[in-house]
Amino acid sequence: MSVRVLIADDEAMIRAGIRAILDNDDGIEVVAEAADGAEAVDLVRRHRPAVVLLDIRMPRRDGLSAAAEIRRVMPETGVLMLTTFGEDEYIVKAIAAGAAGFLLKSSDPRELTAAIRAVAAGAAYLSPRVAHRVITELAGPRLGTGAQARSRVEALTDREREVLALVGEGLSNAEIGRRLFLVEGTVKAYVSSLLSRLGVRNRVQAAIVAYEAGLV
Template sequence: MIRVLLADDEATVRAGVRAILSADPGIEVVAEAADGHEAVALARSHRPHVALLDIRMPRLDGLAAVAEIRRAVPRTAVAVLTTFGEDAYIARALADGASGFLLKSGDPHELIAGVRAIADGAAFLSPRVAQRVITELSGDRLARADRARRRVAALTGREREVLALVGAGLSNAEIARRLFLTEGTVKSYVSTILNRLDVRNRVQAAILAHEAGLADGR
């Protein structure tokens, strides 16, 4: 059972997200918070697998809560509930250890898939927001693409295959099945890739894969 903490200062949003997640018998919303301080406290007490945090919350905003939860409960993966108007916060959330970005008004199946992927250790970028994430971080996109390709060129062929699948949002288990490897081997590959690319987490690796053209097969 995937245990989820849901934090949003709007009760109607929490109710909607909770209803979607509750449709999956493998997901349980174990706690809800209306502000960032409460979210951190509940993360410490409930130790959920995944914390879904809105960005704009009173007392302690979602971005500060991301960083605090990652420090206090490192085994809890944190995903940001976002809207199209909040692109400016993406880089900071990534730097603070967010594992994904889920669109509040997105497809319910996508929300469930995102929670499952993040709980399984994968990065997840809502497809409708993925390009905006990349654009926010890109600056000079051609220059960044060139730098990304040079960084990725240092990887072995197998490491690039794994990175491409990380960029596609696959979990370790899914990558293992796709490449006919053990899950432990994939975990080792991912750890090596993060170290060699000097990125902090799978989301940053996934974005680098997109920038280098790996995730879309170029």
């Protein structure tokens, strides 16, 4: 079954370029395109895609506001933010809004499809080209220092730490289950527990804590 995707970007050429890449992948179906955040929210309600690609800065309603609304009304839709260098402050806000991943617009096409599949599978995705900046320059001051992260992780059980490390690697629940020989439902329970115990809202924030604590 194909991964249903919605593309939201105010630049027509960007939308066309992304669609051209995705149309060449038999496992991905572009169900709609939006030119602004307000239209993206409406189309997500109508088409119920598995993943929405959201440009951070758009007219009428920006990607941050749209991401928060999509997570509220369609929590089963994964939000993958499209960003450029120089938008660090928006990335932090997008994490808080519940985005599941971040991808540079200049990324390799193979990374685009990999990110879509990861988010569709319920995993967090940080582009390797922005992950280090997010973790070292942005996450630390907001989610805690390395020492604070290690202290928080120490409160977890051994199994929860194993699961957290794999969340930090960007694995989905199914992939974690195969790695640890657990059923997917059990992994989901572990992830829910560790999110609560770490005091984070989503897998991206959990992955950052894993990085800060040295688990990844």
